Amino acid sequence: EAPAKAEPSGDQPLSPAVRKIVEEANVDPSRIEGSGKDGRILKGDVLAFLEKDEGGKAEAPAQAK
Amino acid sequence: MQPEIRRFLHPDGTATGPLPEPLADPDRLVGLYRGMVLARAFDEKAISLQRTGRLGTYASSLGQEAVSVGTAAAMDDADVFAPSFREHGAQLWRGVTPEELFLYWGGDERGSAFEGPKRDFPVCVPVATHFPHAVGAALALKLDGGASVAVAIGGDGSTSKGDFYEALNLAGAWRLPAIFVISNNQWAISVPRQAQTASRTLAQKALAAGIPGWQVDGNDAVAVASCVGDAIARAREGAGPTLIEALTYRLGDHTTADDARRYRSDEEVSGHWKEEPLTRLRTYLANEGHWDKDREEALIREVRQRIDEAAEHYLATPPQLPEAMFAHLFATLPAPLEDQVRSLGGDAGNGEGSP
Amino acid sequence: MQPEIRRFLHPDGTATGPLPEPLADPDRLVGLYRGMVLARAFDEKAISLQRTGRLGTYASSLGQEAVSVGTAAAMDDADVFAPSFREHGAQLWRGVTPEELFLYWGGDERGSAFEGPKRDFPVCVPVATHFPHAVGAALALKLDGGASVAVAIGGDGSTSKGDFYEALNLAGAWRLPAIFVISNNQWAISVPRQAQTASRTLAQKALAAGIPGWQVDGNDAVAVASCVGDAIARAREGAGPTLIEALTYRLGDHTTADDARRYRSDEEVSGHWKEEPLTRLRTYLANEGHWDKDREEALIREVRQRIDEAAEHYLATPPQLPEAMFAHLFATLPAPLEDQVRSLGGDAGNGEGSP
Amino acid sequence: MSGVTMVEALNLALARALREDERVVLLGEDIAADGGVFRVTDGLLATFGADRVRDTPLSETVIAGASVGLAAMGYRPVAEIQFMGFIYPTIDQMANHASRLRTRTRGRLSCPMVLRAPYGGGVHAPEHHSESMEAMFAHIPGLRVVIPSSPRAAYGLMLAAIRDPAPVVFLEPKRLYRAVRETVEDTGEALPLDRCAVEREGRDLTLVSWGAMMLETRKAAETLAGEGIEAEIVDVRTLAPLDARTIVDSVLKTGRCVIVHEAPLTGGFGAEIAARLAGEGLMSLVAPVARVAGYDTVMPLLRLEAAYMPSTDRICEAARQAMEFS
């Protein structure tokens, strides 16, 4: 069975860079508050979320690669 | 195999002998003269508009009016003309309006939507690429079953392009009603005729295609009209294409962007002024009693007025709206392009994109 | 202006008169004959390899060997040759090996890395596009200051391309040491010579460029060598280019992918077998006492052996590794292409990508 | 063996066009007596006569240019260039004239011509006989570029191309000329231009291709299905003007895209498709857009041809890599 496509959980789809951080940190994007246009989750939102979120991975990537 | 150069009028306006029928008719001759005066007046106006920033780069036909007008005069309305960029005389003769020509040279594509000669090709800038069009048009005319012909004019430089040769060769192989007129003005921008080819004449290039090649004095409108007329008559009879080399001289710069003094002497140019086509025909007409100062002045007045009127109309024509760029790209706008038209603020439905 | 067709040997092998010096030398004649036999043997082997799936599509020169070999025989090693795709005879004469030719036609680019004529152009498939190369090479040779010349061969069909004409015209305008040989085999695939152009001869196309155009019996190797030799001599003296139309016939199919019976009759072909070049020269040599059955058999044996050897070498040559596709794209592999070479499993450092 | 080959389908379409519209004229090298080197025009000379099925001299420039002239006069020339490697001399006419005659004359003249050429590799043809330069024409505004990938598509798209008032560059993937047979009803029905066709539906990734590479693409989809990867296949069919919508919509669903073409990678038409995805389609992408293409090198002679041509393996591999991004 092929891995299912990751569905963006907000109203707005995630950009590839944001999706990558979210996936690598293994967080549920619906927990993140989007500050972008129409509530879009931005890279900064994820990084801020990871910083203060205890459940986030200890070595959350600081930068998309 | 030196073909003789057809000429009826010497540079001094005297005739080499009786003029050929039906051109000998004074009305016809005056018509030819008027056509050349109109072309020259158009050129003058165009250059002055360009100099004052109101027209794009412009290629004057100064000195070559007889080739252009003589050729057009030999054609019927139903024939098809494929000009280069220096044949305003022929275009005006065939019914392209000076308004349209100003629009074209002013950078407005509506200038090629000729109301007059509906099937004539627009001005062709890429040198010699219109000769193949004339060949295709000639095939169409032949398949149509009528006796119409296609006529293309190019410069001496155009004879160096493969397109010229391939077109002649195909027209010859298929015996098509196509006439190729070379307005040999001795220069292709800065490259003199002698450097363009080692061929002794341009007319003899016809031999490569197995078709007749003739030379004519291109400053003698009567000779040009007669020569092209004979070629057209041959073509109408099914005898196929002809190449005509009309010997003339470019008295002006190549275009308004050129400075011919960089590569040719003033003496050379002034020498050629003695052979120019308007004086020649006017002198003949005057000698024969068909022309005088009053008629000349009246003509000049009439022609200038027509041209000024056209220029004003041109200058008063508002530019198209941006979406006009798409108006005629396809017969109907393909769906994938709708976004682009919309991004121009335009309405895909607005055909011509006129304001 | 009907140029005469140069010929020294009639189809039946009798001479039209004394053969020209230095070609009259029996050793030279035997050399020409050998060159043609070699070309034919190469053709036969190539066709049989193609039929058995061991060579790509192949264009045989059957019947045209005299043009190819006669031309090459008139050239010096230091001259430059630009062949079309049917000039194996000339290429072999000039030192391209049959191994190389098999490799090329077998689809291996190493076949054009000639060890012999280092400056000769590879086979040219896009018709007529090599004429401009010969012109450029001729300019180079002229600038070099020596007396070398460039020689290009193309077919009757190639004379319809703009490239042919532009090349001739430039060579004429610049008076370059370039010789253009047309191997007029009467067919361009299925299009007969008469449909190719209305020009009575192909030689007269030279007039369009203002250069001499000659006709020669292309099935008479002596006449070809003599004619091309004269043109080369003119060029070496600085007299400029010459166009030579060699009249011959394509006895085989256009290529192994063609079936000529679709468009021409067996009778036409068999008629031309009576004029083919090998028999003609062999008969002459035999009549003059320079040839006999033993010498013929020995030659055939020697030539076949050489060709078989070459074929075996070719068949035994392992194909290049995939990264060879990049080995000579640039002199040194540009950094942006390194990934692609690596993805082929290759090593950018492996120049030729040989296994 | 039932059905017809692409060569036969094209022949049917040309015959029908000649029959239904007397303005249709065929021209090219060896298309008359010889019926075309691939036999696409076989028999048409006999049926329609030498006025309408015309062998030209060996002159690609004037084949294109005379077609422009014919089309301007209301005829519908269908010109054959024998192989795409010899099409370059036509670009001047196609770019400077055919594509813009209507624009320049504000619709007074138009250029309803078709420029046909077999294209592509994989048939062990001689040098210069295997190129794929469709991207050059697709970059010329005012032209349509149409490429069929089956006999049926060839029939329907050729009729559409001939009837279309715009100049159409119609590229025939010669590896498909006789590779497959298909029932083609000679109904005269054209297929729509300017539309990509979703040839197979799938939820996991989108394979986009055209021409002969559709063969490998279809095979890849089957192989992938065996691995549980359901690929959607988009056959581009009309490269220009490009129906990007259909591709973007497919990727909106699948999130992944592999584009397949045999022309060299850099500047190939796959770049345009990837660019549309990087633009309008970006937010739906869960994996990098892959292009499986020819290498940025000269089309090799036949011994290395197979190494050059994109393979089913390379497509599958790219697809699997895309699937690794969840």
Next chain:
Amino acid sequence: MSGVTMVEALNLALARALREDERVVLLGEDIAADGGVFRVTDGLLATFGADRVRDTPLSETVIAGASVGLAAMGYRPVAEIQFMGFIYPTIDQMANHASRLRTRTRGRLSCPMVLRAPYGGGVHAPEHHSESMEAMFAHIPGLRVVIPSSPRAAYGLMLAAIRDPAPVVFLEPKRLYRAVRETVEDTGEALPLDRCAVEREGRDLTLVSWGAMMLETRKAAETLAGEGIEAEIVDVRTLAPLDARTIVDSVLKTGRCVIVHEAPLTGGFGAEIAARLAGEGLMSLVAPVARVAGYDTVMPLLRLEAAYMPSTDRICEAARQAMEFS
């Protein structure tokens, strides 16, 4: 007014190349007595003589083809095509010969030629004088395509192109011919080929362009800076082979990219750059890759030219839209 124009810089480079290497030969229409219609070759006939600075007949096909022949014999022809709209007849020679002579002969022959042409719009030139068809050449493997965007780049890149053993298509943005002046030291120092230049650093988004559009791009970067948006600018310089690394690395930092070119959008070279970002660069993208380009239509005559050309406004607008994604 200090410094030299791009025309003068090119003239300096050509003069130096003629001086330093006697194999360098210039050819083209009106380049000798007239010094080129833009004066790029002004004075070179007088200095270097008629053997080395040669007016050709009006024959683009043989200008390219004879250059191939000259180059194969070891000369270094620098051929001028008067305007890019007349360059199409050279494509056959460039694609079928120049680009592959070295490959075909395994390095036995090579083709160190330069094909120069002024290109691009915005100078109110006549019909067919304003085209930008760089993408066609960039799709031909084996060619280099080089485009300078300043007098200094023109000087250094022209020297590099002439010295390079590969065939180079060198496109001169004629709108820049006299638009700016810059100090150019005639040191004979070439600039590297196959490298994009990061002309300005910035953290927020990457603007990628080449040729005359660098003017608008630079202006846009300034305007954006005024709005607090720091744009990095990449001048592509060598389109083929493309140094995608530099562009991808820049976008890795900025996450956003706007590509600017004046050629028509579809199939323009911007597509290739966007495709690289959709591939290798995808995971660094925070916003759709935007292309600000010419429209997919015929380059209009001068009255509508301004509406066609990408403007600073359009670039800024695309940049602002990209910024909305962060």
